[in-house]
Amino acid sequence: MTARQKVILIAAVAVLAGMAGFLAYTLFSPDGGGGDEGTPPAAGQDSEGESVQEQTQPVVEPDEEALKEFYRWFIPYGEGLNGAVGEGPDYYFDCMRTDTEKMMMSVMWNVPCVNYDVYPGEAHPDMNWSGEMDPRGWAESAGTLSFYAYDADKVDWIMRNIFNYSQEEIDAAVELAGTQTEEGPYGPLPRFYLEDGKYYYITGGLGWETEYDISIDSLEWDGQYYDVVYTVYENIMGEEQPPFTCTAKMQYKEVDGEYYWSMFKNQKE
Numbered sequence: 001m002t003a004r005q006k007v008i009l010i011a012a013v014a015v016l017a018g019m020a021g022f023l024a025y026t027l028f029s030p031d032g033g034g035g036d037e038g039t040p041p042a043a044g045q046d047s048e049g050e051s052v053q054e055q056t057q058p059v060v061e062p063d064e065e066a067l068k069e070f071y072r073w074f075i076p077y078g079e080g081l082n083g084a085v086g087e088g089p090d091y092y093f094d095c096m097r098t099d100t101e102k103m104m105m106s107v108m109w110n111v112p113c114v115n116y117d118v119y120p121g122e123a124h125p126d127m128n129w130s131g132e133m134d135p136r137g138w139a140e141s142a143g144t145l146s147f148y149a150y151d152a153d154k155v156d157w158i159m160r161n162i163f164n165y166s167q168e169e170i171d172a173a174v175e176l177a178g179t180q181t182e183e184g185p186y187g188p189l190p191r192f193y194l195e196d197g198k199y200y201y202i203t204g205g206l207g208w209e210t211e212y213d214i215s216i217d218s219l220e221w222d223g224q225y226y227d228v229v230y231t232v233y234e235n236i237m238g239e240e241q242p243p244f245t246c247t248a249k250m251q252y253k254e255v256d257g258e259y260y261w262s263m264f265k266n267q268k269e
Contacts, residue, residue: 058221060259062252066118067228068214070261071246073115075212075232093266095164100173103165107158108150108192108201114158118260121154127203134200136193150199161255162262174199211235217245225249225264245269 092098106113116124129146133139139147159165178193192201211234218229228248234241249265 058252059254060252062219062226063259063261064216064219067216067219067250067261068230069115069118070263071214071230071232072212074113074263074266075214075234075246076111076113092268093163093263095264100159100165100169101177103163104155104159104170104173104177104199105192105201107155107163108148108199110148110203114162116154119154119158119162120256120258121157122151125149125151134202135195136200138191138193138200138202146203148201148203150201152194152197152199155199161253162260164262164264225251 093103110127112124116122125148127146127148128134131145134147134149139145156167156170159170160167174192174194177191191203192199194200213233215231215233216228217231218227220227226249228250229245230248231243231245233243246266246268248263248267251262251264252259253262
């Protein structure tokens with residue numbers, strides 16, 4: 001081997017040794033060879049290694065007019081929902097905490113908290129106060145002699161897709177509601193039961209005349225929900241009421257090829 005060949009061989013060995021050292025440092029050093037910056041989090045994790053929701057853009061542009069209409073129906077009969085969890089401000093709703101029976105009763109009230117015409121299935125039923133008895137005679141024992149017979153499949157559909165309860169939660173609430181036998185001036189709560197595919201809801205009134213106007217003040221997509229801020233302008237029996245503001249977490253959800261506003265949380269500020 002000539003002197004020139006020996007020099008080239010020594011230089012090649014040195015280069016290989018340097019590369020091996022750099023590779024070992026990169027693989028086994030605590031900070032990954034990046035100083036204080038550390039190793040980037042894996043896909044689907046934040047800097048603490050916790051799972052995070054993938055940030056995606058909405059599939060379609062949200063319909064703000066449909067959202068206003070949703071609130072026009074929800075607001076008149078959403079005020080009492082905070083009592084279902086024992087805390088929270090007025091118009092408080094949380095699909096993880098609000099009592100399932102309470103929500104079902106709001107969906108089936110004299111003037112329900114949703115517009116039945118928007119959703120697939122049967123229309124909102126007329127009140128039966130003809131003197132005909134419901135199958136279990138609850139209307140008579142409650143002293144009201146009036147009831148509604150709701151299509152159970154439609155009510156369940158609204159509870160699942162619009163207010164985000166599971167079918168298991170709905171079934172458990174119906175089973176509990178159907179065991180109620182106590183008597184009272186308007187019947188005890190809950191006041192409904194399932195019979196032959198109908199929810200029989202016992203009632204004692206027609207509600208009152210209330211008008212609402214809604215303004216959407218903010219509609220921001222966070223990657224999973226729309227964070228909504230809206231103002232309610234209320235008129236009760238011809239008298240203007242002070243406006244108030246609510247916040248909500250919503251989705252513009254596709255169900256069977258159609259898009260509907262779906263509520264996860266709501267409360268008065």
